[in-house]
Amino acid sequence: MMKWVMTGLILLSLVFAACTGRMSELSSAFLDECGNAVTLAMTLIGIIALWSGVMRVAQASGLTGKISKAAEPLLSRLFRGLKKGGTAMQYITLNITANILGLGNASTPFGIAAMREIEKEEHSTTPEKASDNMILLTVMNTASLQLIPTTAAAMRLAHGSADPMEILPCVWITSVASLTAALLAVSVLRRAGKRRI
Amino acid sequence: MNFSDFTVPVLIAGVLIYGLIKKTDVFAEFTEGVKEGLRTVYDIFPSLFCLVVSVGVFRASGASEAITGLIAPALSAVGFPPECGTLLILRPFSGSGSIAIFGQILADFEPDSFAGRVASVILGSSETTFYTLSVYFAAVKAKKTRYALAAALIGDITCALVSAAAVRLILS
Numbered sequence: 388m389m390k391w392v393m394t395g396l397i398l399l400s401l402v403f404a405a406c407t408g409r410m411s412e413l414s415s416a417f418l419d420e421c422g423n424a425v426t427l428a429m430t431l432i433g434i435i436a437l438w439s440g441v442m443r444v445a446q447a448s449g450l451t452g453k454i455s456k457a458a459e460p461l462l463s464r465l466f467r468g469l470k471k472g473g474t475a476m477q478y479i480t481l482n483i484t485a486n487i488l489g490l491g492n493a494s495t496p497f498g499i500a501a502m503r504e505i506e507k508e509e510h511s512t513t514p515e516k517a518s519d520n521m522i523l524l525t526v527m528n529t530a531s532l533q534l535i536p537t538t539a540a541a542m543r544l545a546h547g548s549a550d551p552m553e554i555l556p557c558v559w560i561t562s563v564a565s566l567t568a569a570l571l572a573v574s575v576l577r578r579a580g581k582r583r584i
Numbered sequence: 585m586n587f588s589d590f591t592v593p594v595l596i597a598g599v600l601i602y603g604l605i606k607k608t609d610v611f612a613e614f615t616e617g618v619k620e621g622l623r624t625v626y627d628i629f630p631s632l633f634c635l636v637v638s639v640g641v642f643r644a645s646g647a648s649e650a651i652t653g654l655i656a657p658a659l660s661a662v663g664f665p666p667e668c669g670t671l672l673i674l675r676p677f678s679g680s681g682s683i684a685i686f687g688q689i690l691a692d693f694e695p696d697s698f699a700g701r702v703a704s705v706i707l708g709s710s711e712t713t714f715y716t717l718s719v720y721f722a723a724v725k726a727k728k729t730r731y732a733l734a735a736a737l738i739g740d741i742t743c744a745l746v747s748a749a750a751v752r753l754i755l756s
Contacts, residue, residue, distance in 0.1 A: 389631065389634075389678065392635075392638070392674075392677060392678060392681060393634055393635070393638045396638040396639060396641070396642045397638055397641060397642075399642065399645070399647050400638075400641045400642045400644070400645035400647055401645070402647075403645040403646055403647035403650065404644075404645040404646070404647075407645075407646050409644065409645055409646055412644045412645070413641055413644050413645050415644075416640050416641045416643075416644030416645075417637065417640075417641055419640065420636055420637040420639075420640030420641060421633075421637060423636055423640060423687070424629075424632060424633040424636035424637060427632065427636060427683070427684075427687055428625055428629050428632060428633075431625050431632075431683075432621070432622060432625045435621040435622075435624055435625055436617075436618040436621035436622055437596075437618075437621070438621065439617040439618060439620045439621030439624065440613075440614040440615065440616075440617035440618045440621065441595070441596050441599050441600075441614070441617070442599075442617060443613045443614060443616055443617025443620065444599050444600060444603045444608060444610050444613045444614050444617065445599045445602075445603075446613075447603065447608045447609075447613040448599075448602055448603040448605075448606040448608040448610075448613075449606060450599060450602050450603075450606075491624075492620065492624060495719065498719075498720060498723075499719070499720070499723040502720055502721075502723040502724045503723060503724060505724075506724045514724075514725070514726070515725070515726060515727045515728055516726065516727075516728040516730065517721060517724070517726035517728060517729050517730055517732060521720075521721070521724060521726065522729070522730060522731065522732040522735070524720070525716065525717060525720040525721065525729075525732055525736075526732055526735045526736050526739065528711065528716050528720060529711050529713040529716045529717060529736040529739060529740075530710075530711065530736075530739045530743075531708070531709050531710050531711045531743075533708070535591065535592065535595070536704070536707065536708025536709070538683065538707065538708075539686070539704045539705075539707040539708040540704075540708075542683070542686060542687060542690060542695075543690065543695040543700075543704055546687075546690040546691060546694075546695045546700075547694075547695065548695035548696050548700075549696055550696070551695070552589065552591065552592065553696075553701075553755060554701060554704045554705050554708060554751075554755075555591060556750075556754055557701070557705045557747065557750040557751050557754055557755065558704075558705050558708040558709045560746065560750045560754075561705050561706075561708075561709040561743055561746045561747045561750055562708075562709040562743075564742055564743070564746040565709065565710070565739040565740065565742040565743035565746065566739065567742075568738050568739050568741075568742035569735050569736060569738060569739030569742075572731075572734065572735035572738040572739070573731070573735045576730075576731035576734060576735055577731065579731075580730060580731060
């Protein structure tokens with residue numbers, strides 16, 4: 388899909404610049420943006436290195452494991468029909484807590500493992516159809532649960548924000564609102580689907 | 585100085601102290617984490633580079649402005665800053681692309697402007713929805729995803745509406 392995004396953007400730019408006579412701006416933008424990409428990567432290296440370091444300590448000391456354990460009772464209430472303390476539930480908990488802590492690298496492998504474990508535990512008769520629990524986990528992952536928006540904050544700082552972290556309360560409110568809306572949608576659509584059958 | 589200023593320093597110090605109490609080699613683990621972080625950026629750099637360049641030339645050509653102008657009335661009507669329209673469009677598809685657009689918005693409108701703040705909140709409170717859906721359902725080879733996309737998009741739309749409202753209420 389990314390091939391369409393990239394060629395689409397560049398092709399549209401070419402057509403547009405040709406029509407509006409901005410070809411010289413377009414031409415120099417190619418060179419300028421290469422440098423911008425490198426500057427941006429440097430900004431990201433700083434914040435991602437700091438965060439990965441902190442989170443690596445949290446994992447090695449058993450802190451993230453403890454947080455996972457605390458979150459499990461709440462999560463097993465959302466995922467109905469899965470064994471409490473079972474492998475699927477364990478991976479779900481690891482996936483969600485990794486998301487909350489901003490461990491982007493760790494959360495996806497846990498999520499994929501959780502999806503496979505849900506499939507094993509439910510052994511559905513219609514494997515081509517996603518189950519309610521699979522949809523719930525996926526939808527939770529499409530809503531951002533991350534507590535500290537590190538990338539946004541680092542880029543705000545790099546662009547001279549007076550207070551890069553001032554967005555925290557707004558980010559939390561927005562995250563909770565969109566997660567709640569998505570969960571409500573899941574529960575309403577789930578019931579609507581059952582009624583039709 | 586306000587409450588959110590405490591979050592990051594307290595979190596970092598807390599994790600380190602907890603590690604010391606649990607007799608973890610805090611320095612060795614931290615540096616190992618830094619190495620992982622470096623590798624993360626190394627891994628995303630190719631796609632980040634391509635999108636920063638594509639998005640950058642898109643803006644230079646004036647096409648980005650034209651599209652923003654086209655959708656501006658609809659966005660303004662719901663109280664959303666039209667300057668963040670392109671971010672809203674690309675956000676569900678590409679993480680690197682949204683970072684690229686976010687950088688443009690910060691450069692054009694200042695991080696502490698209304699548009700800059702809303703863009704920051706959007707980037708911090710949403711995910712690459714379509715990418716996530718495809719990765720997760722591919723893992724179990726599920727072709728029929730039923731109501732998943734609808735529910736995920738309802739979450740994204742809520743995110744857009746609430747982000748602007750929250751910034752207006754809390755930060756301005």
